[in-house]
Amino acid sequence: MKQQIDFLFAYNGWASALLWQAINQLNDEQWSAGQSYSVGSVCDHIIHVIYASKRWLTMMQGRKVRDPLVPSDFPHIKDAEARWIRDWTMINQYVAGLNDAGLEEEIEWGPTSRGYQGSTPRWQILNHMANHAMDHRSQILMVLNTQFGIKTPEQDMIFYIDALSKAEN
Numbered sequence: 636m637k638q639q640i641d642f643l644f645a646y647n648g649w650a651s652a653l654l655w656q657a658i659n660q661l662n663d664e665q666w667s668a669g670q671s672y673s674v675g676s677v678c679d680h681i682i683h684v685i686y687a688s689k690r691w692l693t694m695m696q697g698r699k700v701r702d703p704l705v706p707s708d709f710p711h712i713k714d715a716e717a718r719w720i721r722d723w724t725m726i727n728q729y730v731a732g733l734n735d736a737g738l739e740e741e742i743e744w745g746p747t748s749r750g751y752q753g754s755t756p757r758w759q760i761l762n763h764m765a766n767h768a769m770d771h772r773s774q775i776l777m778v779l780n781t782q783f784g785i786k787t788p789e790q791d792m793i794f795y796i797d798a799l800s801k802a803e804n
Contacts, residue, residue: 640758658716677775742754
């Protein structure tokens, strides 16, 4: 299981780097332009993923969850990108330090803003975190492509697998 989680988070990092290459083509106005799709602007999506991911990490570490991040505190792409890199580096370090026993440990979580709470094995929460990030990456890429005409990258896992294969040769 550890190998699978490590692979999933390595893929997540690869796909996120591609996402940021596309996002960095936006200007500040496009970055914060309101969208009726999902959680809003590209900035809103990014801040949502940063906060949600950090919130899950904090819960898994048994620490108190902090107040939500506010998108308006990130008017410039580079500020949000630096926060993304910082927080995902912490998450990846946490994941790297886990073993199979730690992955099986039940984590108590909630209440969330939607009133859910539960107890879930850590590996399932980590899968959720990676899938949640992928879902929003896809949404952001759709907005970049359809609203701003930015050529967006392929982020399917098979392309990551292909890139790994080519790197080995």
